[in-house]
Structures are given as C-alpha cells and as structure tokens.
Amino acid sequence: MKKVALTLLALLSLSLVFTMKAKAAQDCATRHAAISEELRYAEANNNYSRINGLRSALAELNAHCTRSNVIYDTQRQLDKLKDKVADKQKSIGEIEFDLRRARVDADAKKIRKYQHKLEDKQEELAEAQQELARVQNEMSALRK
Numbered sequence: 001m002k003k004v005a006l007t008l009l010a011l012l013s014l015s016l017v018f019t020m021k022a023k024a025a026q027d028c029a030t031r032h033a034a035i036s037e038e039l040r041y042a043e044a045n046n047n048y049s050r051i052n053g054l055r056s057a058l059a060e061l062n063a064h065c066t067r068s069n070v071i072y073d074t075q076r077q078l079d080k081l082k083d084k085v086a087d088k089q090k091s092i093g094e095i096e097f098d099l100r101r102a103r104v105d106a107d108a109k110k111i112r113k114y115q116h117k118l119e120d121k122q123e124e125l126a127e128a129q130q131e132l133a134r135v136q137n138e139m140s141a142l143r144k
Helices: 002-024 028-044 048-064 067-105 108-143
Strands: none
Touching: 028 048, 067 108
C-alpha cells in the first residue's frame, strides 16, 4: 500500500513538474531534455519511485509527442487566451460605463470604486495580452 501511495505521489509530482516544464517549452525535444535532466537528478539521489515515474513519462513523451500535437495544444491555448482577452476588454467596457454614470451623478465614492476596479482590470488585461503575445510567438516559431 505504501509503495502504491509513493508511486502515485511520484506520478502526481511528476505530472506537476512535466506540466510546468511543458508550459515553459512547447517542443518535444525540450520536453525530453527536461525530463532527462530530472531523471539524472533522481538517479543521482537514488529516488527509485521518481526514476520509475520519469521513465514512464519519457516513454509517454516518445509515444505521443509529435509536432502536430504540440501545434494543436498551442492553438488551443491561444484560443483560450484570445477569449480571456476579449472577456477582459468587455469587463473594462462595462466598468468604464459605470464610471461615466458615477461621474454624471457626481458620486465620489462610486467614482473611486470604479476607478480602482478599472485599474485592476486594465492590469489583468495587460497581463493577458502579454501571455497572448508570448503564445503567439511560440506558435509562429512552431510553424516555421
């Protein structure tokens, strides 16, 4: 039972590491190098459950990581980010409308409230746009 729990824990931590590494580098060769590096570290520390999990991850990577899969996953991420940016822009428009109404009503409390909300949403939009630009650059690099 302990061995199963340790294996599951290792696989969960592996999936977290793999996901983080995969987000940082969207091509198969880089993913392979990242997992191989983790494997060398696990072997150096005699972490056998981690070694088994990483070997499984390499086998899965070799079996399923293709250029078309990476492009497909990146396109899905790109679509989600485009939707996120559009939602942020819509939200900003609604807040700007509320801010204009508060100014017409000369309600100082609401003006401050909506100005603060607007600043927050604009920051969120800028972050989403930066992430979108990063993924668009990744996609451009993948299609070359």
